[in-house]
Amino acid sequence: MGYVAVKGGQDAIENANKLVDYFRWRGRTQPIELDQARTQMRLAVDRAMGEGSLYAPAHAALALLQVEGDTFEAAFHLRAYRATLERRYLSETLNTREMFVIRRISSTFRDIPGGQILGPTRDYSFRLLNPSLLNASLGSIEKFISDLRDEIDPAKLHAMTTYKKVIDIFLQEGLMSRQGRSGEDRRVFDVTKEAIKFPVPRSAALQMLARAETGALMCMAYSTMRGFGMSHGTVGELRVGDVPVRIVDRRGRLRYVGKIRVSEAEMVGGAGRGAAQSPDQGRGARRAAGPRYSIGYGLCFGQNETKAICMGMVESALRNPNPDNPANNQEFVLYHTEVIEGYGFTNHLKLPHYVTFQAGLEGGRRVARMNEAKGKEVTVSAGGAEENND
Amino acid sequence: MIEVPKFQESFNYAYIDEFTKKEIRRKTLKAVAVPGYQVPYSSPEMPISRGWGTGGLHLTLSLVGPDDVLKVIDQGSDASVNACNLRLFVKKMANCALTFDTAEATLIQTRHRVPEEILTEKQILVLQVPQPEVLRGVERHEAKTRMMHAEADYAKIWVTLYEAYVRSGALRSGAGHPIMVNGRYVATPSPIPSWDVPNLNMARCLYLFGAGREKRIHCIPPFTRVEPLEFEDIRFKVEEFIGIKCSVSGQDKAFMDQIYADDFSRSWVINDSNFLDKVRQGPRPPQRLFANPE
Amino acid sequence: MSALASAKPYSQVFDGQKHYRTLLQCMARPGTIGQLDDALLEVPPSLNRATALLALALFSADSSFYLAQGEGAAMDFIRQETAARPVSAGQAEFLLFLDARHLDELRQARQGSLPYPDLGATAVVQVEAISPAPLPDCLRLTLTGPGIEVETAVFVLGAPELLFSALRERNAEFPMGVDAFLTCDSLSAGPCAMALPRTTRVQWERV
Numbered sequence: 091m092g093y094v095a096v097k098g099g100q101d102a103i104e105n106a107n108k109l110v111d112y113f114r115w116r117g118r119t120q121p122i123e124l125d126q127a128r129t130q131m132r133l134a135v136d137r138a139m140g141e142g143s144l145y146a147p148a149h150a151a152l153a154l155l156q157v158e159g160d161t162f163e164a165a166f167h168l169r170a171y172r173a174t175l176e177r178r179y180l181s182e183t184l185n186t187r188e189m190f191v192i193r194r195i196s197s198t199f200r201d202i203p204g205g206q207i208l209g210p211t212r213d214y215s216f217r218l219l220n221p222s223l224l225n226a227s228l229g230s231i232e233k234f235i236s237d238l239r240d241e242i243d244p245a246k247l248h249a250m251t252t253y254k255k256v257i258d259i260f261l262q263e264g265l266m267s268r269q270g271r272s273g274e275d276r277r278v279f280d281v282t283k284e285a286i287k288f289p290v291p292r293s294a295a296l297q298m299l300a301r302a303e304t305g306a307l308m309c310m311a312y313s314t315m316r317g318f319g320m321s322h323g324t325v326g327e328l329r330v331g332d333v334p335v336r337i338v339d340r341r342g343r344l345r346y347v348g349k350i351r352v353s354e355a356e357m358v359g360g361a362g363r364g365a366a367q368s369p370d371q372g373r374g375a376r377r378a379a380g381p382r383y384s385i386g387y388g389l390c391f392g393q394n395e396t397k398a399i400c401m402g403m404v405e406s407a408l409r410n411p412n413p414d415n416p417a418n419n420q421e422f423v424l425y426h427t428e429v430i431e432g433y434g435f436t437n438h439l440k441l442p443h444y445v446t447f448q449a450g451l452e453g454g455r456r457v458a459r460m461n462e463a464k465g466k467e468v469t470v471s472a473g474g475a476e477e478n479n480d
Numbered sequence: 481m482i483e484v485p486k487f488q489e490s491f492n493y494a495y496i497d498e499f500t501k502k503e504i505r506r507k508t509l510k511a512v513a514v515p516g517y518q519v520p521y522s523s524p525e526m527p528i529s530r531g532w533g534t535g536g537l538h539l540t541l542s543l544v545g546p547d548d549v550l551k552v553i554d555q556g557s558d559a560s561v562n563a564c565n566l567r568l569f570v571k572k573m574a575n576c577a578l579t580f581d582t583a584e585a586t587l588i589q590t591r592h593r594v595p596e597e598i599l600t601e602k603q604i605l606v607l608q609v610p611q612p613e614v615l616r617g618v619e620r621h622e623a624k625t626r627m628m629h630a631e632a633d634y635a636k637i638w639v640t641l642y643e644a645y646v647r648s649g650a651l652r653s654g655a656g657h658p659i660m661v662n663g664r665y666v667a668t669p670s671p672i673p674s675w676d677v678p679n680l681n682m683a684r685c686l687y688l689f690g691a692g693r694e695k696r697i698h699c700i701p702p703f704t705r706v707e708p709l710e711f712e713d714i715r716f717k718v719e720e721f722i723g724i725k726c727s728v729s730g731q732d733k734a735f736m737d738q739i740y741a742d743d744f745s746r747s748w749v750i751n752d753s754n755f756l757d758k759v760r761q762g763p764r765p766p767q768r769l770f771a772n773p774e
Numbered sequence: 775m776s777a778l779a780s781a782k783p784y785s786q787v788f789d790g791q792k793h794y795r796t797l798l799q800c801m802a803r804p805g806t807i808g809q810l811d812d813a814l815l816e817v818p819p820s821l822n823r824a825t826a827l828l829a830l831a832l833f834s835a836d837s838s839f840y841l842a843q844g845e846g847a848a849m850d851f852i853r854q855e856t857a858a859r860p861v862s863a864g865q866a867e868f869l870l871f872l873d874a875r876h877l878d879e880l881r882q883a884r885q886g887s888l889p890y891p892d893l894g895a896t897a898v899v900q901v902e903a904i905s906p907a908p909l910p911d912c913l914r915l916t917l918t919g920p921g922i923e924v925e926t927a928v929f930v931l932g933a934p935e936l937l938f939s940a941l942r943e944r945n946a947e948f949p950m951g952v953d954a955f956l957t958c959d960s961l962s963a964g965p966c967a968m969a970l971p972r973t974t975r976v977q978w979e980r981v
Contacts (some may be wrong), residue, residue: 096558096559098559099559099561099563100564102564103565103568169525171647172493172525173524173526174497194656230703262773283522283836284522285522285695285696287520287626288622288623301692416632421621430530431530433530434530434531434532434534435530435531435610437529437532438532438610442554442556443555444738445555445593445655445672445735445751446654446656446673447674448673448735448736448751450654452673452719452721453650453652453654456650456719457650458715492787498786500788500792500833500835502790502831503834507792507796509797509798509801509953511892511955512801513801513894513971513972513973514892514971514973515920517892519892520892537968543798545788547786601803627889629889630889664948665950686799701803701921702803703920703921703923704921705920745914757950
């Protein structure tokens with residue numbers, strides 16, 4: 091063994107890296123430009139930013155190109171990059187009422203103040219493969235954009251402002267309370283700086299859900315709709331758009347640093363859930379003897395509506411612990427939707443485990459010898475179902 | 481090569497920033513002060529995958545300095561691909577010296593084995609831990625296992641050991657035999673074979689255990705009582721390798737790997753790569769050997 | 775007070791790492807007198823150099839400390855150099871005692887809780903001298919427990935018995951407890967530290 095074997099290990103890694111590049115380039119196709127990935131794979135970029143917990147579209151696009159589209163690896167690269175960055179400021183709390191909305195809908199009411207704005211969505215398109223996309227050229231793109239501009243009435247542009255929230259209706263009608271639950275832990279927690287302890291404060295749960303893997307979160311939310319949870323709520327409001335980000339600089343001045351695109355879902359919980367809560371003390375509320383609603387809140391980077399909606403549903407479920415339902419179990423949801431940890435640990439099974447296996451095998455053989463000596467015939471599962479066996 | 485300042489990263493010495501290093505260092509000191517207890521820590525993201533040694537790396541990177549001599553092994557071997565990868569990473573980030581020689585190393589990071597050669601006062605062994613919660617197999621919830629440790633309520637794991645005995649005639653037949661540390665905390669030694677467990681008791685070196693994904697550090701200080709869980713009449717035993725000799729060195733009394741050749745024939749080789757090198761070239765390095773009770 | 779071992783300015787990265795390793799060895803092997811390699815650093819007179827180096831190695835903006843009243847220059851030094859937050863004795867992660875005054879405040883130090891004993895505080899106590907051999911009018915400490923093969927004797931000057939009885943009281947309910955570092959600047963060895971984790975059983979007698 092010794093030096094020669096070690097060199098073998100290092101050579102294997104170097105060759106593996108070369109082969110990765112080979113499999114990327116062997117088709118000898120035109121390299122994809124960063125801006126092409128960033129603009130034409132917008133939703134993949136948005137998802138990578140959310141799971142990578144870093145709002146940086148160019149970096150997310152680079153990550154996706156680098157890992158040939160593997161969204162787990164892309165998020166991983168962004169998380170690792172994020173960990174090297176200095177944390178200089180904490181932003182002021184985002185106010186999504188300031189959002190420049192590109193899409194805004196509500197399922198709770200037919201008409202809402204400001205109107206339902208469908209925006210860019212595939213929800214009502216036919217999912218038919220469209221090869222004519224492949225014929226696009228810069229010329230045809232230019233024409234499409236200028237034709238679209240011609241359809242816009244410049245006079246109406248100025249009428250667009252920000253939109254009030256649908257939950258304002260609930261507050262106004264006394265159907266919702268501004269106050270949180272009494273005794274709720276309202277600390278602002280940063281899971282990247284401090285290990286979580288259960289039960290986690292709401293801010294920690296929200297942060298983890300915002301960073302969670304979209305598919306895993308969907309699995310949890312879906313389960314609540316199919317009997318593994320209480321009745322699902324409705325989309326009180328889903329909005330997608332750009333929100334200004336501000337910080338307070340070292341001299342105490344409030345500074346605008348840019349805007350980020352987010353998806354926000356306010357899922358309205360089932361009636362009666364809020365009935366036990368403290369009486370409404372919000373401004374402008376009318377005291378009503380009716381039901382009280384609560385919100386399940388979802389917010390994530392970019393346009394990722396599935397994640398925002400599922401996050402809202404799961405957030406709501408987590409605030410109502412229930413041992414029968416996985417989605418109502420803080421530990422189950424928060425641990426198992428963590429994309430980097432899940433990806434790492436499931437894939438780590440590819441690492442050599444021959445010593446642990448050997449230990450089990452030897453243990454099993456010893457038992458068989460013992461039992462043989464005793465004249466017993468026993469089938470032994472070597473290291474099989476033992477806990478902590480890795 | 482396009483220089484794009486936008487994408488450039490700058491790395492701190494040993495990769496982790498000083499602020500986070502201090503947090504890990506403070507937590508490590510607390511782990512030493514409460515042997516066997518799992519200290520929660522921040523566990524920063526790394527460019528290496530979770531489950532592939534980030535916890536061990538956190539400890540190594542918080543410890544390492546340019547004067548250190550680092551050894552990294554996986555399943556006992558310096559040659560294992562993941563060991564090579566981790567070793568390259570630490571070297572790149574900390575510019576320390578590297579070695580395969582167990583005796584020469586000041587800092588050893590290992591996955592799932594303790595070196596055969598006795599470790600000394602000058603050495604720290606950092607073990608990578610997949611599941612730091614020894615009770616996880618009997619209780620899935622962290623909130624509950626934390627209370628079980630708080631109250632030293634280890635009834636469930638004792639029952640599991642007994643049931644394993646009743647079912648199969650042995651306390652356990654795998655790696656990671658649970659241990660009682662300093663007479664107070666039941667802990668996992670990480671998935672090391674039973675063969676290695678006796679090395680933890682009253683040792684000369686410092687053992688640090690890092691679980692990155694689960695975000696826990698625990699410690700076995702030197703000269704600390706470490707007892708594998710066993711019953712008075714059903715004793716802890718190590719793997720025996722009866723009648724087996726290493727086909728390369730002719731030696732026995734070391735943990736062995738089973739090797740299959742292309743023709744499906746089986747042979748055995750000493751698992752610890754540096755120990756194997758040494759016994760092939762000269763006298764056996766000092767070892768602590770455990771004799772199984774009758 | 776002590777001759778500087780090296781003329782190099784203090785380096786957060788490299789001195790911090792070396793000092794941490796020494797402090798770790800002290801905690802892992804109680805009774806060991808660890809030498810903290812000195813560096814060029816302005817330290818206010820009320821702090822000994824060992825305490826300053828320990829604070830620089832371990833404290834940061836997310837840690838908290840307690841320093842008895844009226845220790846102005848020391849307080850400024852720690853806040854400026856480490857960004858650690860000053861809090862009350864009962865809340866602090868680290869309690870610094872620059873001399874034997876206020877040691878009774880050790881009784882307020884956090885012990886942690888049964889599920890989280892790591893939240894117990896760390897006391898850093900400045901003494902006049904720590905030695906493996908007897909000194910006139912010192913306390914002889916006999917130490918046993920994890921990290922010590924059988925038992926270790928160490929001699930401390932300038933620490934009242936109150937310190938050890940307060941620690942014993944704080945550590946009566948293991949695993950909850952308070953861990954301690956004793957620090958001094960030695961003429962021959964430079965800045966030194968010795969650790970007493972809560973697992974160490976301390977017997978003391980005047981010599």
